[in-house]
Every structure is written in C-alpha cells, then in structure tokens.
Amino acid sequence: MILLELLLGFLKVGCFAFGGAYAAIPLIREVVLSYGWLDDEMMSYMIAVSESTPGPIMVNLATYVGSSQAGILGALIATFAVVLPSFVITLLVTVLLKAVLKNAYVQAVLGGMKPCMIGIIFAVGAWMIFRNGIVIQEGTLLLRPLILTLVLALIYFGAGKVRKGGISPILLICIAAVAGIAAYGV
Secondary structure (H helix, E strand, C coil): CCCHHHHHHHHHHHHHCCCCHHHHHHHHHHHHHHHCCCCCHHHHHHEEEEECCCCCCHHHHHHHHHHHHHHHHHHHHHHHHHHHHHHHHHHHHHHHHHHHHCHHHHHHHHHHHHHHHHHHHHHHHHHHHHHHCCCCCCCCCCCHHHHHHHHHHHHHHHHHHCCCCCCHHHHHHHHHHHHHHHHHHC
C-alpha cells in the first residue's frame, strides 16, 4: 500500500509542479504532510538538506521520503514517479517544439506563468524565513538572520542594477556561506 501511495503522491507532484523546485515546494509539502510521511519541522529540515546536496530538490526530497517510508524500493518508486511526468513532457515538447512555440496562445500562457512562478518562489522564501523560526522565534525577532537575509537580498538586487547579468548564483552562494560563517562562527 505504501508503495502505491508513494507512486501516486509523487506522480501528482511531478505532474503539477511547474516553475522549478522552489515553486514545487508547497505542493511537495502538501502531499508529504497529507500522507503523514513527515511532519512540518522535518519537512523544513529535508528542504534544507535537499538544497545542499547535488541534484534537483524534488528528486532529492522524493528519494528521501521514499527511502524513509519503504526503503530502497520506496526511494526508487518515489524518484521514478516525480521524474516521469517531466520526462514524458520533455519528449513530447521535443517532438512538437517548433510548431508549438510559434503559437501565440502558447507564448501568452508561458508569459503569464512567469509572474506566477516568481510569486510562488517568493512566497516559499518568505515561508522558510518567517514560518520556520529563522527570523522570528517564539515571538522574538532574531537580528542576525534578518540582517543576513537583508544583506544577501541587497547584494542580489544591487548586483542586478550594477551589472547587466546580475550576480552569479554560485557567487551568491559563496557570499552567503562566508557571511554565515562570519555571523555564526565555525
């Protein structure tokens, strides 16, 4: 039964997750919490672990949840289920690419999805910062993480104003690591 639940749950995530991993986090969270596979706190930890390990976050989360619920077979099924819809869609899009992308309606839909994905990613970031006690813990505002968040946001958006291409994500990650080490020590 658990294997079927893993297959259906992560197939749902794979089918309806648009805009990348950060945009998919609310859907993954909903599925994982509704089946009771992880609690909210463990889900937050697994998002952090999935971000720091190589590979896509959705695949890392699916693999971890599948493994924790049904061992290696569960990990394989959950990973397969979350990847399958993208694989099939990629194959179909590759075949139909030239004709479809020239269609004005498709261009309109893709153009309309961009602001939605930006909003979802922003909402996930705000949820991770404020809901999980990173900046506000037990009603107390924590200054160090708030200042780090603001400095990193300033660097990111400021670099976009100064440099045409903005700042490299890898460089921003390195800056965040150095700032975290400086703020919290080794």
